[in-house]
Amino acid sequence: MTHILATDVVVVGGGNAGFTAAHAATERGRRVIVLEAGTEDMAGGNSFYTAGATRITHNGLDDLRPWLEPDERWSTTVVPPYSADEYRADLEKVTEGRNDPELTDVLVQDATDALIWLHEKGLKYRLMYERQAYERPDGSHLFWGGLHVGNVGGGEGLIADHTRAARASGVDIRYGHRATDLIVDGGRVVGVTAATADGEVEVRAESVILTAGGFEANAGMREEYLGEGWGNAKVRGTPYNQGDMLRAALAVGAARGGDWNSCHSVQWDAFTATNESNRELTNRLTRQSYPLGIIVNREGNRFLDEGADFRNYTYAKYGREILRQPGSVAYQVFDAELRPHLRTEEYDMPGISVEVADTIEELAEKIGIDGAALTATVDAFNASIDRDRPFDPTVKDGRRADVVPPKSNWAAAIETGPFYAFGVTCGITFTFGGLKSDTEGRVLDADGTPLPGLLVAGEMLGGLFSGNYPGGSGLAAGCVFGRRAGAIA
Incomplete structure (x- = not known):
């Protein structure tokens, strides 16, 4: 027997975008039910697995002080301003102009205000020293790459804060409710069906807001849309993003939005036994100090420019490059001089995939690469x-290695033992293809007409990203468009 619930707004997906939409709707006095596929100990969507970094515009540290958690290091910290023009230019650069300009303008204009608004509801933010700044020789810190702010406690803290705020405002959170279909009556979306441990539930509502993520956890859909070999990618985040509600929305006439053939994918620990949907280590399984060293495949060859740009602008596409290598595995290689500069939370985690040796030849043997090939690569x-240019990871230092492919910045010799090799593979974060919508979050059909009763936000919203994305813009988009959808639901 189907159980029927009634409310004003039903939000499908309990991640950052979903909770943001719920906050905006309850602020207007709407009754809200959030359907979360995961049980309470598995909830939070992809947002739980993030580091919490969120890209916003600002005028420097003095502009951020009023709403960030204070830090004793502020007095010796430089946070360069990040303008709307820079934000827009970064999106255009990394997507090669394939970002929707109207959605981009809204994201850039609204991101900062959305975070301040969420802070007022109890979400806590801080400067991300360990991820976005380097300590300089004089002990001061310089932030880089336009991405400076993140949630206290990372993704886990983000979801805990969202959940606390939602419960305080009366949101009804239903865990273990996996949405399976949309209910349409008279051409209007009027609700959602969901599967639970106790049977099917129908939730009837005036508005349905879809924030249930993409299809990255569905190996079949990855192979269908992203291409051959993508079934081998490791799922970084939630196992529940199977694409069910994307298919449900398309079935009722929604148009596709954005790039269904690309995704956010990173370099990910290749050999740790629990390297998928790991809620204990979450984002610590990424390997994002790669701009400082070199990356080689199983043939001992480099195959990309590790120093093409700051990590924030290359990391979300380099997972794809790893997937294309033999066995979908590569190795980040560093020497003893570089090792202290690697991110502690990622390169010192429990059970990390690493081999250490006193010589390059011994290192090659340990990782199963021909010693002569790896030695030739490192020597060249x-x-x-x-070497006339100083090495400076806080800026694009132009310290180049003139090989093929080149290393455009931060080229430091791999010459002082011991040597380190960290095995990496492709970790998929989220898919860029989603539903087409207007700037308020209304889902559109093929003619550009809104589907009555249906809204979208978060990773289900297509159009912002293609091929790559600037770090932190995903959570920012969830805040901005979740708020907009909730404001009209």
């Missing part, structure tokens, strides 16, 4: 470095 790299 070292010999080509422009």
Whole structure:
């Protein structure tokens, strides 16, 4: 027997975008039910697995002080301003102009205000020293890459804060409710069906807000839309993003939005036994100090420019490059001089995939690479470095290695033992293809007409990203468009 519930607004998906939409709707006095596929100990969507970094515009540290958690290091910290023009330019650059300009303008204009608004509801933010700044020789810190702010406690803290705020405002959170279909009556979306441990539930509502993520956890859909080999990618985040509600929305006439053939994918620990949907280590399984060293495949060859740009602008596409290598595995290689500069939370985690050796030849043997091939790669790299330029990871230092492919910045010789090799594979974060919507979150059909009663936000909203994305813009988009959808639901 189907159980029927009634409310004003039903939000499908209990991640950052979903909770933001719920906050905006309850602020207007709407009754809200949030359907979360995961049980309470598995809830939070992809947002739980993030580091919490959120890209916003600001005028520097003094502009951020009033709503960030204070830190004793502020007095010796430089946070460069990040303007709307820079934000817009970064999105256009990394997507090669394939970002929707209207959605982009809204994201850029609204992101900061959305975070301040969420802070007023109890979400806590801080400067991300360990991820977005380097300590300089004089002990001061310089932030880089336009991404400076994140949630206290990372993704886990983000979801805990959202949940607390939602419960305080009366949101009805239903865990273990996996939405399966949309209910349409007279051409209007009027609700959702969901599967639970106790049977089917229908939730009837005036508005349905879809925030249930993409299809990255569905190996079949990955192979269908992203291409051959994508079934081998490791799922970084929630196992529940199977694409069910994308298919349900398309079935009732929604148009596709954005790039269904690309995704956010990163370098991910290759050999740790629990390297998928790991709620204990979450984002610590990424390996994002790669701009400082070199990356080689199983043939001992480099295959990309590790220093093409700051990590924030390359990390979300380099997972794809790893997937294309033999066995979908590569190795980040560093020497003893570089090792202290690697991110502690990622490169010192329990059970990390790493091999250490006193010589390059011994290192090659340990990771199953031909010693002569790896030695030749390292020797050629070292010999080509422009050593007249100082090494400075806080700026694009132009310290180049003139090999093929080149390393455009941060070329440091791999010459002082012991040497380290960290095995990485492709970890998929979320898919860029979603539903087409207007700037308020109304889902559109193929003619550009809104589907009555249906809204979208978060990773289900297509159009912002293609091929790549600037770090932190995903959570920012969830805040901005979740708020907009909730404001009209």
